[in-house]
Amino acid sequence: MRQSDKDIHYSIAELAKEFDITTRTIRFYEDKQLLKPARRGQQRVYSRADRTRLKLVLRGKRLGWPLDDIREMIHMYDAPGGEEKQLRVMINRINTSRETLLRQQEDIALALSEFDDIQLRCETQLSSLQISNLTGT
Amino acid sequence: MRQSDKDIHYSIAELAKEFDITTRTIRFYEDKQLLKPARRGQQRVYSRADRTRLKLVLRGKRLGWPLDDIREMIHMYDAPGGEEKQLRVMINRINTSRETLLRQQEDIALALSEFDDIQLRCETQLSSLQISNLTGT
DNA sequence: CTTGACGTTTACGTTAACGTCAACTTATGC
DNA sequence: GCATAAGTTGACGTTAACGTAAACGTCAAG
Numbered sequence: 215m216r217q218s219d220k221d222i223h224y225s226i227a228e229l230a231k232e233f234d235i236t237t238r239t240i241r242f243y244e245d246k247q248l249l250k251p252a253r254r255g256q257q258r259v260y261s262r263a264d265r266t267r268l269k270l271v272l273r274g275k276r277l278g279w280p281l282d283d284i285r286e287m288i289h290m291y292d293a294p295g296g297e298e299k300q301l302r303v304m305i306n307r308i309n310t311s312r313e314t315l316l317r318q319q320e321d322i323a324l325a326l327s328e329f330d331d332i333q334l335r336c337e338t339q340l341s342s343l344q345i346s347n348l349t350g351t
Numbered sequence: 352m353r354q355s356d357k358d359i360h361y362s363i364a365e366l367a368k369e370f371d372i373t374t375r376t377i378r379f380y381e382d383k384q385l386l387k388p389a390r391r392g393q394q395r396v397y398s399r400a401d402r403t404r405l406k407l408v409l410r411g412k413r414l415g416w417p418l419d420d421i422r423e424m425i426h427m428y429d430a431p432g433g434e435e436k437q438l439r440v441m442i443n444r445i446n447t448s449r450e451t452l453l454r455q456q457e458d459i460a461l462a463l464s465e466f467d468d469i470q471l472r473c474e475t476q477l478s479s480l481q482i483s484n485l486t487g488t
Numbered sequence: 489c490t491t492g493a494c495g496t497t498t499a500c501g502t503t504a505a506c507g508t509c510a511a512c513t514t515a516t517g518c
Numbered sequence: 519g520c521a522t523a524a525g526t527t528g529a530c531g532t533t534a535a536c537g538t539a540a541a542c543g544t545c546a547a548g
Contacts, residue, residue, distance in 0.1 A: 241496090
C-alpha cells in the first residue's frame with residue numbers, strides 16, 4: 215500500500231457519474247452526516263474510503279432503509295470501541311437489524327416464486343394465442 | 352369451500368389491528384388503488400382476498416417498493432390474460448423486477464456478513480473489557 | 489482576459505406516504 | 519332511546535429525500 219491506495223481520490227462529479235446519481239444527492243448525504251469528504255480549499259475531495267461509504271449508503275437505499283438508519287449503520291461500522299453499555303446496545307441493534315434482513319429474505323423468496331407463477335401463466339396464455347393464430351380463430 | 356372461506360370478512364379496524372397499521376393507512380391505500388373493498392352501505396367490508404392483497408402491499412413495503420410499483424405488481428398478479436403485446440410487456444416487467452430482487456438478495460447477504468464482522472468485534476471488545484475489570488485496570 | 493466547465497452555498501419547490509383534525513353519519517350496548 | 523364507539527369524507531399538516539434555480543468563486547484554455 216503506497217500511493218496506489220492512499221492517494222487515490224475523486225471529485226464529486228466523478229462519483230456522481232460512477233454511481234449514476236446527482237451531485238446534489240452527494241452533497242445532501244454529506245449534509246445528513248453520511249459522508250465527510252476532505253476539502254482542498256473549498257472543494258470536496260473524496261478518498262477511497264469515502265467512495266466505499268457511498269457504496270454502503272446506496273446499498274442501504276436499495277434495501278429500502280431511511281437515510282437516518284443508514285447513518286446509524288455506517289457509524290456502527292467504523293466505531294468498534296466504546297463502553298460496555300454502548301457495546302451491548304450496538305449488539306442489540308445489530309440483532310434487530312439482522313431480523314429485518316432475514317424477514318426481507320423471506321419476502322424476496324416469496325415474491326420470486328410468485329413471479330415464477332405469473333410468468334408461467336403469461337407464457338401459457340401466449341402459447342394458447344399462438345395456437346389460435348395457427349388454427350385461425 | 353363453503354361459508355368458511357367465502358363469508359369471512361373484516362372491518363377496517365380489525366385489519367388495522369392485525370397488521371399494526373392505522374385505518375388512515377388502509378383508506379390511503381384504497382385511494383391509491385391498492386385495495387377495493389366491498390361496501391355495506393357506506394362502510395367498507397374486507398374479504399379474505401382483500402386481506403391477502405393488503406398483506407402483499409405490506410410485503411412490498413418491507414422490500415422498500417414505492418406504492419405505485421406495488422400497485423403494478425398487484426395488478427399483474429390478478430391479470431393473467433391480455434393481448435400478446437401486453438403479455439410480453441408484463442413478462443419484461445417481471446424480469447426486471449426479478450433482477451431487482453436478486454440484487455437485493457446480494458445486498459442482504461453482504462449486509463449480514465458485515466453484521467457478523469461488527470458483532471464479532473463488539474464481543475471481542477467486551478471480553479477484553481471483562482479482563483480489564485478482573486485485573487483491575 | 490474572458491469564457492466555459494466545474495464547484496460552492498443558500499433557499500425554496502416537490503413528491504410520497506401518511507398523520508391529524510373537524511364535522512358528520514351509522515351501529516351497538518345497556 | 520341515548521350515549522358512545524366505530525366509520526366516513528374532506529382538508530390541511532408533516533417528514534424524507536431530493537430537484538431546481540440563483541448567485542457566486544476558481545481555474546485552465548484560447
